[in-house]
Amino acid sequence: MKIIIAPDSFKDSLSAEGVAQAIALGLAEVWSDAELRQCPMADGGEGTVESILAACDGQLRSHRVQGPLGAPVEARWGWLPQSHTAIIEMAEASGLQLLALDQRDACNSSTFGTGELILAALEAGAQRIILAIGGSATNDGGAGALQALGLKLLDRQGQVLPRGGLALADLAGIELDGMDPRLAQVRFEIAADVNNPLCGEHGASAIFGPQKGASSQQVQALDRALGHFADLCAQVLPKDLRDEPGSGAAGGLGFAAKAFLGAQFRPGVEVVAELVGLEQAVRGADLVITGEGRFDAQTLRGKTPFGVARIAREQGVPVIVIAGTLGEGYQQMYAHGVDAAFALTSGPMSLEQACREAPRLLRERAADIARVWRLARNAR
Numbered sequence: 001m002k003i004i005i006a007p008d009s010f011k012d013s014l015s016a017e018g019v020a021q022a023i024a025l026g027l028a029e030v031w032s033d034a035e036l037r038q039c040p041m042a043d044g045g046e047g048t049v050e051s052i053l054a055a056c057d058g059q060l061r062s063h064r065v066q067g068p069l070g071a072p073v074e075a076r077w078g079w080l081p082q083s084h085t086a087i088i089e090m091a092e093a094s095g096l097q098l099l100a101l102d103q104r105d106a107c108n109s110s111t112f113g114t115g116e117l118i119l120a121a122l123e124a125g126a127q128r129i130i131l132a133i134g135g136s137a138t139n140d141g142g143a144g145a146l147q148a149l150g151l152k153l154l155d156r157q158g159q160v161l162p163r164g165g166l167a168l169a170d171l172a173g174i175e176l177d178g179m180d181p182r183l184a185q186v187r188f189e190i191a192a193d194v195n196n197p198l199c200g201e202h203g204a205s206a207i208f209g210p211q212k213g214a215s216s217q218q219v220q221a222l223d224r225a226l227g228h229f230a231d232l233c234a235q236v237l238p239k240d241l242r243d244e245p246g247s248g249a250a251g252g253l254g255f256a257a258k259a260f261l262g263a264q265f266r267p268g269v270e271v272v273a274e275l276v277g278l279e280q281a282v283r284g285a286d287l288v289i290t291g292e293g294r295f296d297a298q299t300l301r302g303k304t305p306f307g308v309a310r311i312a313r314e315q316g317v318p319v320i321v322i323a324g325t326l327g328e329g330y331q332q333m334y335a336h337g338v339d340a341a342f343a344l345t346s347g348p349m350s351l352e353q354a355c356r357e358a359p360r361l362l363r364e365r366a367a368d369i370a371r372v373w374r375l376a377r378n379a380r
Contacts, residue, residue, distance in 0.1 A: 001034040003027060004281050004317075007291040008304035009047040010324050013355035014362075016040035016047055017054045022359045023289055023322065026366025030374060039276050041290070041304045044191035044268020045134030046097070049078040049087050055276035056080055058087075063120040065093045065113035068137040069105060070163075073098055077117055080275075085128040086121035087275075090114040090250055091135035094144075096212065099137055104213030106139040106205075106222060110163035111253050115148025122182045130271060131257060132191045133250035139209055139222050140165040141198065141229045142256020150178035151260065165205075165251065166218075168225040174236050179260070188261045191268035193302035196248030198241075198255045199227045204248035212251070226252055233259055269307030279311050287373065288312040288319045289366070295341055296327025309337030322365050324354060342369065 005027075007019040014022070020038040027036055039055055042048040053060055058080045067073040078087035091097055093113030096104065114131075121129050138144070143153060144163050152175035153161040153168075161167050196202050205214065205222040214222060227242070229252075234240035237259055241247055246265045247255035257263035273279065282288060290308040292299070299306050309319045313336070321333070321341040330341055344361045345354055354361065 001031055002037070002285045003031070003034055004037050004039060004278075004285045004288045006039040006041045006278060006288060006308045007322070008041050008043060010293040010355070010358055011046070013293070013324070013358045016042060016051045018359070019291060019362060022362035023291075023366040026363035027370050029363070029367045030370035037281050039278050039281055041269065041276070041278070041308060042132075042272050043134075043193055043302060043304045043307065044132045044271065046089065046091055048132040048191065048268065048272060049076060049089050051272055052087050052275050053078050057082065061120075063117055065116040066110070067098050067113055068094045068109040069099070069103065070110070073113065075113060075117055077121065079124060083128065084125055085130065086124065086126040087130045087132065088114070088117045088121065089132045090253060093117050094138050095135045096137040097135060104137065106209045106212035106214035106251070107166040107218055108164035109138045109212065110140050110144030111136070111138045111142055111251070112144035112148045112163055114253065115145035118145065118149060119180070122180060122186070126186055128187045128189070130189045130191055131263070132268060133253055134192065134268070136250040136253065137212055138165070138253070139205055139212055139214065139251035141168060141204075141226045141252030142250075142254070143168060143229060145253060146256050146260055149183065150180050151176065152178055165222045165225055168229040169221070171229055171232055174232050176236060183261060188257060188263035189271060190246065190249070190254060190257050190263045190265045191271040192246060192249045192254065192265065193268055194249040194254070195245035197243045197245070198230055198247040198252050199223055202248070204252045207248070208251060230255070267302045267307065269302060269304050273307055273311060278308065282312050282315055282317055285317050288317050289322060289369070290319060291322040293324040294327050295321055295323035295325070295330045295333070297329025297332055299330070299333055300336065305333065305338065306336060309333065313337030320369055322362065322369070324358075
């Protein structure tokens, strides 16, 4: 019996590695002789670096950078020395997780720290940089990151433009000459599951601005500022990419990465699966167990269980999901390679208690699944 355990993290509770370990313990109670292969996963959001390094022979590094509002933060990033690959979670430098609720400021927050992490990767000799861009606190079109990398953004007086998305309304000139020349030698990949354009009713400001602290009036001002930024970028670049799918990801960092770094967009779970060798691990397996904190219709938008199920389905391997909660529409995943789904709790329980007791609950649910699976196999 070969079982692959490939869950995402359970937000505010356990890392993907912690979830995988708890599930493995539960399965081992019933299948003591089974081959249990743990492949912690992520979809390009929080925990991506951790999941990749847990499965690869890599290093966790840190670099002091400017946070979304300029305060210094210690941002972690991953390094795979054999392939000269850097894995950067922009949320480590420019994420909502770094700000209290009353500090969220879509108008003035900046991706400058993410650019500083890219510089750190260049210093390490990176030939490939994977940017996981979930969880951003920013709405600056990636301008801050580009400024850190040497792009000059100037106002009408020829002065350096202040940081933040709203300041882009005063942009008058862009100078490319100062961009770090090493960027041209690096292959950039964006790990994300967002396909919004930069501007408009489905753009970065309108869709994601409110959760980053923007009022309805500020959303409109930010959208105009990003449009102005795109206008000037189109004057110095070969192509206008504002309407490209994904340009609105991470408050427009997707636009900057596409336009100035030539980044290729890929589903985050696809990138992680490739690096951890999930397809090879699933080959010949009897069962795959995956999971996430909330399993619902949104999972279809490229979250971890969707990606894991797709790979398993291609090889004819059944998939079971263990989730913190089963939300509205989760049954839709049954048409996409998931065979069964189970919630973590078996009775009334507060969210705080469920998070606290997640290791025990995961072990118990995994053991229950193993017993039912064993009965089904014996009945054949």
